[in-house]
Amino acid sequence: MRGRGYGRRPAFAAWRGGDRGTVTAEFAVILPVVMTLVLLLLGLTQAIGVSLACQDAARAAAYEVVVAGADADPVAAARAAAGTVDVAVSVDHGDDGTRIRTTCPVMPGPLDVLPVTVGGTAMALGDGS
Helix, strand or coil: CHHHCCCCCCCCHHHHHCCCCHHHHHHHHHHHHHHHHHHHHHHHHHHHHHHHHHHHHHHHHHHHHHHHHHHCCHHHHHHHHHCCCCCEEEEEECCCEEEEEEEEECCCCHHHCCCCEEEEEEEEECCCC
16 A cells, blocks of 8 residues: 555645745735835825926916916915915016916825925916016
């Protein structure tokens, strides 16, 4: 009866005993790295969204200056265009036109890797009247 494998260990028994817990240890090392990458990607996605909203707010404020002229309220137009994003607006009237600068805060990500604020700039050519 020796040919039927009696008395021998199955082939999978060689790898079953000695490396017990290896997968758990590897998972414990890899999980924080994966979570950090996921949080970083989510933070970058949020920063890109806020940056787009901030630039859109600057564009809307410059459009308001061009369309409404002297009666324009670029700050209100920028805040309306930004939506839920908090925006600070700076309006500089110059000889060649009106420069609108917007600054929007971004929640800092893990270890403050992401920028604290993002900005947008738009120019309304002409005198705004």
